[in-house]
Amino acid sequence: MEVRVRYAPSPTGLQHIGGVRTALFNYFFARSKGGKFILRVEDTDRERFSEESLKDLYETLEWLGIDWDEGPIKGGAYGPYVQSERSALYREYADKLIAAGKAYHCFCTSERLTELREVQKIEKKNYGYDRHCRNLSTEDVEKKKSEGFSSVIRLKVPLEGETFFDDLLLGRVTRKNRDISPDPVLLKSDGFPTYHLANVVDDHLMKITHILRAQEWIPSGAIHVLLYKAFGWEPPLYCHLPMVMGKDGQKLSKRHGSTSVIDFRKRGYLPEALINYVTMVGWSYDDSREFFTKEELEKLFSLEKINKAPGVFDYKKLEWFNGQYIRRKSEAELVDEVIPYLKKDGIVSENITEREMLIIKNMMTLMAERLHFMSDISELSRFLFHDIGEYTLKDIIPKKMDYEGTIRVLESARELVEGFESRSDEENEELFRKKSEEVKVKLGSMLMPLRVAISGSKVSPPIFGSLRLLGSEKALKRIDHVIELLKEELKKEEENGKQ
RNA sequence: GUCUCCUUCGUCUAGUGGUUAGGACACCGGGUUUUCAUCCCGGCAACAGGGGUUCGACUCCCCUAGGAGAUGCCA
Numbered sequence: 231m232e233v234r235v236r237y238a239p240s241p242t243g244l245q246h247i248g249g250v251r252t253a254l255f256n257y258f259f260a261r262s263k264g265g266k267f268i269l270r271v272e273d274t275d276r277e278r279f280s281e282e283s284l285k286d287l288y289e290t291l292e293w294l295g296i297d298w299d300e301g302p303i304k305g306g307a308y309g310p311y312v313q314s315e316r317s318a319l320y321r322e323y324a325d326k327l328i329a330a331g332k333a334y335h336c337f338c339t340s341e342r343l344t345e346l347r348e349v350q351k352i353e354k355k356n357y358g359y360d361r362h363c364r365n366l367s368t369e370d371v372e373k374k375k376s377e378g379f380s381s382v383i384r385l386k387v388p389l390e391g392e393t394f395f396d397d398l399l400l401g402r403v404t405r406k407n408r409d410i411s412p413d414p415v416l417l418k419s420d421g422f423p424t425y426h427l428a429n430v431v432d433d434h435l436m437k438i439t440h441i442l443r444a445q446e447w448i449p450s451g452a453i454h455v456l457l458y459k460a461f462g463w464e465p466p467l468y469c470h471l472p473m474v475m476g477k478d479g480q481k482l483s484k485r486h487g488s489t490s491v492i493d494f495r496k497r498g499y500l501p502e503a504l505i506n507y508v509t510m511v512g513w514s515y516d517d518s519r520e521f522f523t524k525e526e527l528e529k530l531f532s533l534e535k536i537n538k539a540p541g542v543f544d545y546k547k548l549e550w551f552n553g554q555y556i557r558r559k560s561e562a563e564l565v566d567e568v569i570p571y572l573k574k575d576g577i578v579s580e581n582i583t584e585r586e587m588l589i590i591k592n593m594m595t596l597m598a599e600r601l602h603f604m605s606d607i608s609e610l611s612r613f614l615f616h617d618i619g620e621y622t623l624k625d626i627i628p629k630k631m632d633y634e635g636t637i638r639v640l641e642s643a644r645e646l647v648e649g650f651e652s653r654s655d656e657e658n659e660e661l662f663r664k665k666s667e668e669v670k671v672k673l674g675s676m677l678m679p680l681r682v683a684i685s686g687s688k689v690s691p692p693i694f695g696s697l698r699l700l701g702s703e704k705a706l707k708r709i710d711h712v713i714e715l716l717k718e719e720l721k722k723e724e725e726n727g728k729q
Numbered sequence: 730g731u732c733u734c735c736u737u738c739g740u741c742u743a744g745u746g747g748u749u750a751g752g753a754c755a756c757c758g759g760g761u762u763u764u765c766a767u768c769c770c771g772g773c774a775a776c777a778g779g780g781g782u783u784c785g786a787c788u789c790c791c792c793u794a795g796g797a798g799a800u801g802c803c804a
Contacts, residue, residue, distance in 0.1 A: 347801085481798075
């Protein structure tokens with residue numbers, strides 16, 4: 231039998247790490263089995279639905295390169311794949327349940343329900359609906375309806391017995407029926423179905439064979455099995471995935487840091503790094519291998535290697551993965567990646583000039599190993615494109631040196647910056663070494679003031695490469711400017727000394 | 730409160746009765762080096778606790794503890 235799985239997000243917020251992890255597992259499972267991956271939009275919560283979330287869903291999946299075989303936009307034999315377009319269907323199936331005595335109308339107001347819950351909480355009694363309307367007669371229902379009271383449809387959960395499902399990962403999960411949420415709502419008063427009804431009806435109609443979803447759904451599993459039984463259908467196979475947690479062990483959420491994929495994207499994470507890392511929380515291949523391309527995972531993924539225990543999302547490790555993937559890219563690829571960030575941060579012009587392009591192309595070899603995120607590029611390369619705003623004089627002066635010494639060192643270095651480009655890096659290094667010996671300072675003590683003068687910072691890409699990219703003409707101007715500043719400072723100091 | 734699930738280094742994990750319990754990130758040291766970074770080498774560090782079963786338990790069973798999730802006209 232062909233494997234058919236689905237990712238069924240609800241467009242009520244931005245796609246987050248947890249959701250994407252579920253999508254990935256489903257996608258990889260389908261691909262590894264030569265089956266179908268279906269996307270279904272569960273937009274039955276009209277209050278929280280947002281167009282932006284829906285857009286984000288599509289963009290995120292596209293960015294990650296997860297394409298669905300059936301689903302919205304694309305279509306398929308079991309559509310529509312957007313639940314709000316299937317409303318009539320759910321009503322029809324809910325009515326069937328009522329006719330069969332497996333569900334009932336409930337007229338309780340949300341005020342009553344809220345009050346009920348509060349009382350239960352205070353009395354520390356078992357929470358849940360008190361089945362107030364469970365035994366309303368047909369006449370009662372008709373009367374209420376004719377009086378204009380709105381109703382919901384609830385599932386009649388059996389009072390006795392137990393319900394179980396055999397989870398592919400967890401084994402048999404059994405619940406006594408009396409422990410199941412008492413009579414969950416299937417059809418809301420606005421006519422839209424709840425998740426329970428919609429997912430069961432759709433999964434059955436769409437011939438879904440396996441349900442891979444997060445473990446937070448385990449408690450609902452029994453409800454769903456009860457629904458399948460009520461309809462006389464065979465439930466699909468379940469596999470409840472371990473949850474993704476924050477550092478404190480709680481369900482990953484915004485307070486742990488960025489959780490929406492779009493945030494990672496903006497920050498300059500590469501999709502391949504995110505895919506690789508996210509898949510590794512909860513799944514492993516063997517005792518050593520941890521780098522996988524999407525294509526490899528499409529072949530290698532297997533349910534057997536999924537871990538049962540929840541996993542903590544480690545931002546540090548993702549960062550490391552990202553650096554690794556950045557360094558695996560070719561210079562040409564990096565150039566393409568980096569340009570949007572440079573434009574966005576105003577480092578280069580919107581219509582990149584020839585000169586800018588030349589620098590970008592030549593700088594990547596210096597930049598690549600210094601990037602953890604693509605967005606790091608702007609701060610790192612700013613000095614190549616723009617003048618330096620302010621110098622921190624303190625940074626220019628090496629340890630154990632004063633203004634005079636630094637000026638002397640810079641003036642010596644300046645001599646070598648002239649004609650710098652016509653010599654090789656090796657030649658230049660040799661010259662700088664000799665020169666520093668002459669001036670009787672360590673090479674580092676000569677290069678640091680030069681570095682600050684040229685880049686404006688104590689931290690920069692290698693100085694020779696930077697000089698070459700910047701051009702000696704500009705470099706000389708910056709050096710002269712710094713020497714000037716130092717001289718002014720020296721003068722002030724002398725005047726203060728005289729007083 | 731009740732129910733369900735989970736439990737190997739700080740974190741992600743390998744391990745399926747006999748291993749010096751392996752790897753990766755992080756961290757700490759060292760090396761390369763013109764800063765930073767990269768890279769290389771080394772180190773620290775774990776089977777939650779208690780009972781069984783067994784010649785032998787990280788591995789199987791039970792209990793306890795801890796953690797998490799659910800308990801919505803949200804998914």
